[in-house]
Amino acid sequence: MERIPILKLGPFLLVSIQVDMHDRLVLTLQDDLTERIVQTRARGVLIDISGLDMVDSFIGRMLGNIAGMARILDAETVVIGMQPSVAITLVELGLSLPGIRTALNIDRGMDLLRASLEERTEDFSAGNQAG
Amino acid sequence: MKQENFTPSSRSRLPEILIREQSSLLADWIESLSASAGGRTGSRSRQQLHEDARTFVTALARGVQDGSLQDLKSSEWSRMHEFLTELSRSRAEEGTSPTETATFLFSFKRPLFGLLKKELAGEPEALAEELWHATALIDGLGLQTTEIFQRSREEIIRRQQQELMDLSTPVVKLWKDILALPLIGTLDSSRTQVVMQNLLEAIVAHSATIAIIDITGVPTVDTLVAQHLLKTVAAARLMGADCIISGIRPQIAQTIIHLGVDLADVTTKATLADAFQLALRRTGGPLPASTASSKQLA
Numbered sequence: 001m002e003r004i005p006i007l008k009l010g011p012f013l014l015v016s017i018q019v020d021m022h023d024r025l026v027l028t029l030q031d032d033l034t035e036r037i038v039q040t041r042a043r044g045v046l047i048d049i050s051g052l053d054m055v056d057s058f059i060g061r062m063l064g065n066i067a068g069m070a071r072i073l074d075a076e077t078v079v080i081g082m083q084p085s086v087a088i089t090l091v092e093l094g095l096s097l098p099g100i101r102t103a104l105n106i107d108r109g110m111d112l113l114r115a116s117l118e119e120r121t122e123d124f125s126a127g128n129q130a131g
Numbered sequence: 132m133k134q135e136n137f138t139p140s141s142r143s144r145l146p147e148i149l150i151r152e153q154s155s156l157l158a159d160w161i162e163s164l165s166a167s168a169g170g171r172t173g174s175r176s177r178q179q180l181h182e183d184a185r186t187f188v189t190a191l192a193r194g195v196q197d198g199s200l201q202d203l204k205s206s207e208w209s210r211m212h213e214f215l216t217e218l219s220r221s222r223a224e225e226g227t228s229p230t231e232t233a234t235f236l237f238s239f240k241r242p243l244f245g246l247l248k249k250e251l252a253g254e255p256e257a258l259a260e261e262l263w264h265a266t267a268l269i270d271g272l273g274l275q276t277t278e279i280f281q282r283s284r285e286e287i288i289r290r291q292q293q294e295l296m297d298l299s300t301p302v303v304k305l306w307k308d309i310l311a312l313p314l315i316g317t318l319d320s321s322r323t324q325v326v327m328q329n330l331l332e333a334i335v336a337h338s339a340t341i342a343i344i345d346i347t348g349v350p351t352v353d354t355l356v357a358q359h360l361l362k363t364v365a366a367a368r369l370m371g372a373d374c375i376i377s378g379i380r381p382q383i384a385q386t387i388i389h390l391g392v393d394l395a396d397v398t399t400k401a402t403l404a405d406a407f408q409l410a411l412r413r414t415g416g417p418l419p420a421s422t423a424s425s426k427q428l429a
Contacts, residue, residue, distance in 0.1 A: 080371065084331030087369040088324075096365040103371035104338055 004029050006036050012044040012113055013037065013075075014106075018051035026062050033066065037073045043120075044113035045070045046106060050081025060095045067100050076116050078102065080109040144257070145264045146195035148250055149243075157188045159242035167238070180235075183218060187239070190214045191272075200264055203271045211272065219276045220283060229280040233273040240269050300326045302333035305407060308414045310339045313378075313403075315348030323359040327366055334372045341410040342367055345403050347378030357392040364397050373413070375399070377406035 002025060007014040013036055015029070036042065047063065049055070067077035078101045090097065103109035149156070161181050190211040198207025222232045243265050251258040300322070305311045312330055316322075330342060344363065349356065364374040377400040379387075387394060400406040411418055 079369075082369050082371070084328060084335060084366075084370065087331055087366040088327055090369055091327075091362045091366040097369060102369050104334065104340070105371075108338075108340065108371060 002028075003032065006032055008036075008040055008042070009046070009110075011042060011117070012046055012110065013040065013042045014046045014048065016048040016051065021059055021062060030066060030069065034069055034073065037070060037075050042075050043117050045075050045077045046109045046113070047077065047079050048081050048106065049079060049086075050083065053083055053085065055082075055086045055090060057093060057095060060090060060093075060097060063097060063100055076101070076113055078109040078112055080104070080106055143200060143261065143264050144251075145200065145247075145261050145268070148246065148261075149195050150192050152246055152250075153188050153192045156242050156246060157185060159245065160184050160188070160239055163241055164238065183235070184239075186214050187211075187218075187236070195268075200268055203268075203275065212275070215272065215276050216279050219280045223280055223283065229277045232276045232280065236269060236273040236276060240266070243269070296322065296325055300329050302329050304333075304337050304339075305343070306411065306414070306416055308338070308340045309343070309407070309410045309416070310334065310337060310341070310372075311343045311345060311403070311407075313345045313348060317351070318349060318356045318359050320359070323363065327363045330363060331366060331370055334367060334370050339372055340414055341373050341375065343375045343377055343403065343406045343410060345378040345406070346376060346383070347380070347403070349383075352383045352386055354390050354392060357387060357390070357394070361394075361397070373398070375406040375410060377401070377403045 002019075004015060004017060004019075004025065007016075013033070015033065019025075021029075033045065037045070045066070047066065049059075049063075052059070063077075063079055067079075070077045079097070080103045082102065101112060103112050161184055164180055164184060165177065194203075194208045194211045198205050202208075203211075219229070219232055223229075244262060247258060247261050247265060251261060301313070303311050303313070310330070310333055312326065314326065318326070330344075333339070334342060344360065346352070346360070352360075360376065364376070367374045375398045376394070379399055379401060398406075398409070400409060408418070410416075
């Protein structure tokens with residue numbers, strides 16, 4: 001059965017989407033990913049979509065759902081490597097992916113996750129109410 | 132050229148007459164041109180005018196010999212087409228109006244009609260028919276010069292439009308990871324598309340994290356322009372770059388609020404300098420004055 005590989009990268013997970021997504025594949029990915037987040041106690045998820053040159057509202061919603069699920073499991077999601085043409089299409093469609101963080105490449109995405117991880121740890125150790 | 136309600140007889144005598152009498156036609160034409168050129172302040176010298184007339188008659192003789200009178204676009208007329216292209220181009224460069232160029236060709240009718248009248252003196256029906264042929268032919272050629280003139284003009288306009296578009300949307304790199312996009316002129320849909328594309332490609336090329344959109348040069352901001360700006364910001368955000376909008380004049384700030392445009396999600400600064408300072412602070416670059424403790428992200 002077709003599966004999208006999930007790689008562990010330090011405290012984070014890396015998902016690279018390079019094929020066209022369909023319902024079954026999305027469900028499998030969500031299953032696998034939530035499973036792995038819990039299993040590895042990952043604090044961040046990087047979703048690489050640089051291989052996609054076409055994104056529709058379905059993929060947009062899927063990314064939003066995955067980010068939501070990961071957030072509940074205390075992992076932050078960053079979408080990386082969106083193509084310029086894809087970004088323009090999404091904006092023209094009125095989908096600006098609210099609530100999803102984005103980065104240009106893996107390095108930037110990792111920086112972003114590390115920074116937010118530090119912040120969260122500080123917040124926690126300072127005894128603040130985590131927001 | 133179109134020839135409705137008229138079926139030309141297959142044997143027009145026009146080509147034969149034209150070819151036989153081309154030298155006397157040319158002489159007549161040049162004579163009448165010289166006579167009329169005295170009054171007009173033509174920018175073309177007399178010699179050039181005669182040269183044009185000679186080339187035209189030669190090309191015409193060749194055209195009617197091999198090609199049909201009806202289809203002026205066929206390959207037999209290619210030499211005539213070349214001549215007309217050259218003629219209208221060189222005349223346009225001299226500042227001659229297309230009317231004058233066409234009139235030049237139309238003036239050929241006079242000697243031609245005179246000749247036909249002489250040749251077909253005893254046959255009024257044939258004369259009428261050949262006159263029709265001749266008129267259609269010369270009109271067709273005259274119209275071609277106008278068409279060519281128009282086409283070359285349109286080409287120039289298109290090229291200038293493209294150049295203007297390129298000129299007005301430069302993306303400059305200000306610092307490591309920081310890009311600036313000074314917008315000048317009105318933002319419409321097609322320009323926004325170009326601006327957006329240029330910006331996003333530059334973001335990838337320079338792997339920038341912050342883009343400053345400076346709208347000092349944008350004369351007016353209405354809801355449409357604001358929407359275009361927000362779209363650009365959203366697209367850049369999807370690529371993983373933050374946008375700062377700078378160069379907002381007091382008047383424009385008031386307009387934006389009166390229009391009810393929501394710019395709350397976008398960082399805005401009054402001047403490019405302020406925006407640059409903020410961008411440097413965010414990327415951890417060197418700050419000109421010790422204004423703030425830079426927070427190291429990387």
